Amino acid sequence: MKYIDEFQDPELARRLLDDIHATVTRPWALMEVCGGQTHSIIRHGIDQLLPEEVELIHGPGCPVCVTPLEVIDKALEIASRPEVIFCSFGDMLRVPGTGRDLFQVRGEGGDVRVVYSPLDALRIAQQNPDRDVVFFGIGFETTAPPNAMTVHQARRLGIPNFSMLVSHVRVPPAIEAIMASPSCRVQGFLAAGHVCSVMGVGEYPDLAERFRVPIVVTGFEPLDILEGVRRTVRQLERGEHTVDNAYARAVRPEGNPAAKAMLEDVFEITDRAWRGIGVIPDSGWRLSAKYRDYDAERRFSVDGIQTREPAECRSGEVLQGLLKPHECEAFGTLCTPRTPLGATMVSSEGACAAYYLYRRLDLTTPAGREVSPVV
């Protein structure tokens, strides 16, 4: 397929793998920040093909996984109100809050709609002036600009019945929190390419220098990931720790100025809780004072939510790279995509779901055994 097949070419992948194998002399632990990268690594079996010395640790970059339970519960509360049309991206509908999810709210009569763009939610608001339309604004630097633009548009067009439940998060403070943790094993980062296509790479040199860790901006196709691994390993073997852009076809150093300007206008930086991890300073965005009228939390006064989470789930450790999904005792038994204990098993980008969906066979098959005849 044009533009994608090129980045899945087995022959080129083999050459990159050969180069990585030839470069590595000792063990290295790399973290891919983004859940989309985790998904691609597991789906294409990239981790099976890398040298044993290269360990990939799965980072916290799944927007669905890290949205705090309290925010999910607020979404469930707002979506249950008869006057509300609650709009969300599809994969948030299955994330469990305290005791139920948005699918369940819809089954109980709530008007919950899947949209493909926040602007669709704004259009629904225009078409339903007698209803309150709320959009669930979550995600990293990638989804924040279009959401910001939607709020901007709502104000510009004077659409009074639209608001947004905002829980946006930022990647660099999460990297900082992971690196600052004494138990951190991460020696190099594959930074999320689409985040950098918006924000550029300006936030990373200080982190690379301070923690003496290479940060390589990496895309999502198999060859992108192999190239990211290759460049990171090369730096580590040479004792270097710079910021390197291996996704130049999408990422300019300065990022996307228009998107950044929109973010700056509509949002302001705030402390944000990450589900399974805890509060990370300055790691989120909320609506700025100028746009506070479009804040669904204020409009629907959903304070005082009591959340309840069982202790069995260890997704917090998975999100920090302290635990591989299959090392959790609940993995594949108590906890499956059908019966998820935590968001990392629910979300299609979650590390636990990726392991369960794609890697269950290896985890139940003795190492080195040929799983099936070559067909």
Add this chain to the structure above:
Amino acid sequence: MSDITDLPVPALDPEAWTCPAPLRDRPRVVMGHGGGGALSAELVQQVFAPAFGGEVLAQMGDAAALSLGGVRLAFSTDSFVVRPLFFPGGSIGDLAVNGTVNDLAMSGARAAYLSCGFILEEGVELEVVGRVSEALGAAARTAGVEVATGDTKVVETGHGDGIFINTAGIGLIPAGVDLRPQRVVPGDVVIVSGAIGVHGVAIMSVREGLEFGVEIESDCAALGDLVDAMLAVTPDLHVLRDPTRGGLAAALNEIAAASGTGVVIRERDVPVPPTVANACAILGLDPMYVANEGKLVAFVPREHADAVLEAMRAHPLGADSVIIGEAVEAHPGMVVARTGLGGTRVVDLPIGEQLPRIC
């Protein structure tokens, strides 16, 4: 299990290292119960089958294989709730015929008679009902099947979605034909009759107002002729399945589970048209789970595979048929894909609906 609050990560708040309550029991029906995946299967196995009883139902085929007065019959029913009623490449009328005809064809039967039940929503234009009926009649004539009986109900505005249609059909199973997953054995070759994911993406493109640069037409078609052509080569096909809801992944998983064999497919050989692959890449969907309406997947004894493939390719609806894998002894009940890069991955049964990803 160690207490996670003991972990030495003082830079972060250990109080927050907890996770949500499981949603094991759903007290109400959700959309996923109709999605053709694990939730649908649970509904049938835990609610319907115990309530209805019966040996034939327990076979859980797309069509029931019956013996009546010494004659072997296939009997099947399906309901159609598609939105919009007309889409590129077809309509709810075409689907209502082809869906049931194909369920019968998967048991080797040529559909003979259909019943047709319309549930109309008060307010729907009669002109629309007429167009759907015309399409249904034309599809029946193309499939060589007669609509022999029917029923009409009207529900109040807001209690339907314009038009719902239920069809049921019967047909004769030819002598010597015995298509069921239990006949699959390791070594059987897996063939698909052409490009996958086309119908689902076509529907999505119009329902959600998404434009993918190229118009994608549904592959909606009746497969009786194609199955006849395959059976003419050998009646000894082991199982056929039309990968509708839940896509190719669901069909292969159902066969693997019911047969107790493993299935291995080569991912790069699965025919995904660039338009479908692009649309799925944009939406974060896996084409393996996207619905088809005019394709079949066949498990064929290895010695007949080449001849069956040749016969399929000679038919217009099977021109792009291709071998994608085989049944194996390893990992019984599980479907495994060999990735293009040389790794392996499990191809699981979908849970409910596939959901577009956030980014």
